[in-house]
Amino acid sequence: MFQEIPRVDVKAKLTGRAKYADDLQFPNMIYAAMVRSTIAHGDVLSIDATKALSQDDVLGILTWKDIPGLSNKGKERPVLVESRVRFIGDGIAMVVAKSQKAAREAAKLVEIRYQPLAAVFDVKESMKKTAGWIHGRSNVETIISMQHGHVEDGFEEADVIYEESVSTQRVQHAAIEPESAVAVYQEDHMEVYCPPKSPFNVRRVVAETLDVSVNKVRLISAVVGGSFGGKDYDMSLLASRVALVAKRYQKPCKMTYTREESIMEGTKRHPYQIDYKIGAKKDGTLTGLSVQMVSDAGAYLSKSAMVAWRSCVESGGPYRIPHVKTDISVVYTNQIYSDSLRGFGSPQVDFGLEVVMDGLAERLQMDPLALRLKNALQDGDVHATGQVLSGVSIEKCLLALKDKSDYEQTRKRIASFNRDHASGPYRLGFGIAALHRGEALGAGGEGIDTAGVYVHIEKDGSVIIYSGLSEVGQGCQTMMVRIVSEILGIHSSRIRVTTLDTDYVPDSGPTVASRGTVIAGNATVLAAEELKTKITEVLSQKKWFKKNAELVFQNETITLRHNPEVSVSYQDAIKMVFSQGENLYGHGWWSAPKLVWDWKKGQGDAYFNYVYGACGCEVKVNIETGKTDIVRFVAVHDVGTALNIEEVYGQICGGVAMGIGYGLTEEVQLREGKIINDNFDTYLMPTAMDIGEIEPVILQEHSAIGPLGAKGLGEPVTSIVAPAITNAISDALQSRIVDLPADLERVLAHVKKGDAR
Amino acid sequence: MTLNMVVNRKPVSVEIEPYARLLDVLRTQLKLTGAKEGCGIGECGACTVILDGETVDSCITLAASCEGKSIETIEGISDGDQLHPVQQAFVEHNAMQCGFCIPGLVLSGKNILDKYPEADRERIVEAISGNLCRCTGYKQVVDAIEDAKDKIDE
Structure with a gap:
């Protein structure tokens, strides 16, 4: 586009x-x-x-x-x-x-x-009254709940009940810059x-x-x-x-900081222990879900309660479930503390539920994709938060995954490989996972969601953008250039984004929650629109400009929509504005729609929009060494209007690589509170040899609220990688992996448990 | 002690401590900050430079061992505003995000193509496997280096 x-x-x-x-x-x-x-x-x-x-x-x-x-x-x-x-x-x-x-x-x-x-390192121990207190008079900071319908009714309506306990590990950002x-x-x-x-x-x-x-x-x-x-x-x-x-x-x-110091002091992703109980009819229709979680906050509060709230809200996945009860306890331990890490509470619950969905499918003797499609949320459905949804694209994502992964043929090919090579060391497996994820900060106390952007046109027609949103590598500066160039119809080479300097830009909140594109992007739209209005006001004084005429800003030219013969170059228009003694600075301030969460009822309008995605992964597992190779990873994400397709591609590939680490190798190991693996020789992240063939599939379902129809992307891409991988390994070994990471030891343990040998 | 090397085709002579790491000499004394320190133990590759035609982790290279040797850093491979074909290919493939590991990845890519102008994808992947990148997932990086292959001779 x-x-x-x-x-x-x-x-x-x-x-x-x-x-x-x-x-x-x-x-x-x-x-x-x-x-x-x-x-x-x-x-x-x-x-x-x-x-x-x-x-x-x-x-x-x-x-x-x-x-x-x-x-x-x-x-x-x-x-x-x-x-x-x-x-x-x-x-x-x-x-x-x-x-x-x-x-x-x-x-x-x-x-x-x-x-x-006395120090405490285990969340269950820490919850006991006998544990030494870390802050105040309880180590349980808070319990956050969501309650939708009556979960016991849901289990009574069910033909099949499936229960499972899953756990996720402590991992870290490990940005290469300390x-x-x-x-x-x-x-x-x-x-x-x-x-x-x-x-x-x-x-x-x-x-x-x-x-x-x-x-x-x-x-x-x-x-x-x-x-x-x-x-x-x-x-x-x-x-x-x-x-x-x-x-x-x-x-x-x-x-x-040295790398060792960075690992010692740097915050981590919350480890979770989750108990699931899910009920379904024989035909796969979900009837009820109970999710009981404990989150390890470590030694300090940070954003642990907000992370837990997101986990709570998203715990029902992109599925229609009439009765849901979720509780999450946020617990202190004497360990490095947990905070935001790409996904902010989503990866844990996405892992848990997607593993459980596969377990349930097996119990129902149903295809995992068919089970997800049967229960996929639709426009007008009621979400587990009680919110009525619109702009739901999970079914489209799942169908795109089915198509792009050649789902049925892939399953058949893998089954026949495993049959034909039963005496060899390798097993193939295929696994899928799906997600919905709330956009931006949401109602759960992450703060008021606003951003400000200034756009100045200089006398020579060049443009400077001042933004309070931090460029952390994700490309938000390029995104703003794209928006200004589209709206003013000028070439991107005219535009420069200044270095972020708090003396000159308004507080625009943090670069979190995949909010940059939507929140700062919308502020950029407003600033550029203000400039357009200022230019239009000056041009409207010209003789050729009829009352209420509409102008088109395109190709460095401003044209009358109903008479394209009449036009003025962008450069001349700028000169006209300044010669009239007018200014060309635009200010955009965008606030996200107001959201309300009822903490007592555990219901409310949690997010102004959700994004959707679905992933499929093929693995090759060596049952003698426990090593898993990612053969192929198909990642389908609805990104709304892609503002820069190459950037979207890069976000997906990078997010998948990070998710592969979460799924297979990464774990911050602690002994009595001390981190054992404190550098990259022992904390193992994926290299170029570990990522297989990543295939991004980009769906562009226009967002009603995002700038030019765009949606946030940074976190969803990481959140469902690990469950797609472990579901694939479980498929290969015929033994369900419910804990992360699926490292060599864990995989070998499941080789012994399953039918693979 | 005095260390004599050729850095980016120019002879240099610097006074160093006998135990100095090549990375510190480059960054602090020669003000070539393109090589980065990510781990300090030769695992992440952010400090990669080319030493007599081989990529090395400058954080675990003793500066004193570089006497009389020739070093190429990221600052030396472009010609003013004219990017090296590998750099240009990174632009075209959007093969970067935060950029911290990128000087190392570019040098590993350049060096493998210098050594094996016909390097296939597998060889390229292996050549950059010592460079950790947390942002890109490597795919666009490998695409870029593969693409640069045809453009180096032009």
């Missing part, structure tokens, strides 16, 4: 000229390094920095006592702890030196004495350079730490080397830490 435009940041990134935070140098820069808790729970009794301070080039040590403002805030992780440490990695002090090496070496020499407290930040002390404000996912939250936390108003902190975004939900509160703490040092020494200060 649109002409392809290259990414706006492509050249800087390809030539090595793009500046990430650790690439920045300032005169007289000093460096800081962290001293962190080595115990999982306890109180700091003393800090002995004598040895550290005697080293060459060491300037000093800072603790919470050096914080003029807030050192900690309720249940949030502190900038530096006052005394209580709650996980191995809590920040206690910072050593400051003239070089990074000196700071890091000296930090190792700081001696901490603790009074240890966290880094630089603070530069200025006379009347603090300048911070860092890769932020939520620039305005980082600014606020820095201001709270320094005890200054937010206008005294200026955050200028460095190029962001990947986020995936990370570089959020982690970055607020890191930026606050360097700002403290910069203020104290009145010099620029940099701190860059």
